[in-house]
Amino acid sequence: MDSTRPTSPPDERPQRVLVTGAAGFVGSHVVELLATDPRAEVVATDAGGESRLNELGELDGVSAHLADLRDPSAIASLVADADVVIHLAAVRTQASAARPRDAHDVNVGATYDLLTAARNADTKRVVLGSSHTVYGSFQDPHREPFAEDHPWPCSGINMYAATKLAGEAYLEAFASAGGPDYVALRLGTIYGPRSSPGSNATLMTDLITAIRAGTTPTIPWASTAQHGLIHVDDVAEAIRRAVFSDATRMPINVSGLPRTSKEIYGTLADMLGADPNSIVFDENRTRYQLVSQARLKQVLDFTPAVSLEDGLRxxxxxFDAQS
Structure with missing residues (x-):
């Protein structure tokens, strides 16, 4: 990455942006992108990933701090001078199912404490990394794509989704009581470099491993299942736009157009020189992540730009660089 960084106009002070979960999959890409933006001065924090956090701290315009958001005093110190908070720290989907109390403490309790600190510090804005899992398990292949302002039956949600719904509710409650403005970005199925172990994105690396080893590649989704796939670079750009947008007090879906398992993993197999028909799918496991992109385009003026082929490449x- 180019270490040079454009400077802000002399009459404009950069926004001080706190990024939680900064050493994670999405967070690290967000910090790297904001480090190139002269409008931002970044404070990166995470409870783990010390090596990557240190690397981020070496970027121009970035300071890095190891901190646990379950410590209210640490939160207060980090938020004290922040103009904007990008809140990405969370116990993720599979871990939320295995450790629901931890998920509540981090995804809900720490969010409450963070918003309390932001209100006390007069922080102007919070951008929350929410999830399109708040819409449920996506079992209907025929329904209209879920839009943010339409009512939907709150059924079929998992533990992770429940914590994200609680976080979104606290954003509105705090804003109504004089706290910071906010946007909640309902992130889709994210893939790309540095994917987190145990995430859906690791299905791609599992497939690469199987093909390279000459074993049968298996995917635990039906071939016709549809996924709101979006590359991590597009997610980072959407988050950056949300930081500097005038949009407030609303959720925004950040998701790609739905693609079938067969299209995604068949394309990946083909790029690796393997027969896409060699993939064994679990035809009993379905989902149809049909999520509207209209508000993403209208409010953030953004359409995901990374093609499937470029994203898979x-x-x-x-993966090859790690081998």
Whole structure:
């Protein structure tokens, strides 16, 4: 990455942006992108990933701090001078199912404490990394795509989704009581370099491993299942736009157009020189992640730009670099 960084106009002070979960999959890409933006001065924090956090702290315009958001005093110190908070720290989907109390403490309790600190510090804005899992398990292939302002039956949600719904509710409650403005970004199925172990994105690396080893590649989704796939670079750009947008007090879906398992993993197999028909799918496990992109385009003026082929190539290149 180019270490040079454009400077802000002399009459404009950069926004001080706190990024939680900064050493994670999405957070690290967000910090790297904001480090190139002269409008931002970044404070990166995470409870783990010390090596990556240190690397981020070496970027121009970035300071890094190891901190646990379950410590209210640590939160207060980090938020004290922040103009904007990008809150990405969370116990993720599979871990939330295995450790629901931890998920509540981090995803809900720490969010409450963070919003309390932000209100006390007169922080102007919070951008929350929420999830499109708040819409449920996506079992209906025929329904209209879920839009943020339409009512939907709150059924079929998992523990992770429940914590994200609680976080969104606290954003509105705090804003109504004089706290910071906010946007909640309902992130889709994210893939790309540096994917987190145990995430859906690791299905791609599992497939690469199987093909390279000459074993049968298996995917635990039906071939016709549809996924709101979006590359991590597009997610980072959407988050950056949300930081500097005038949009407030609303959720925004950040998701790609739905693609079938067969299209995603068949394309990946083909790029690796394997027969897409060699993939064994679990035809009993379905979902249809049909989520509207209209508000993403209208409010953030953004359409995901990374093509499936380019996105998959970035995964292959990253995987090979780790080998």
């Amino acid at each position: 970035s995964v292959i290149d990253w």
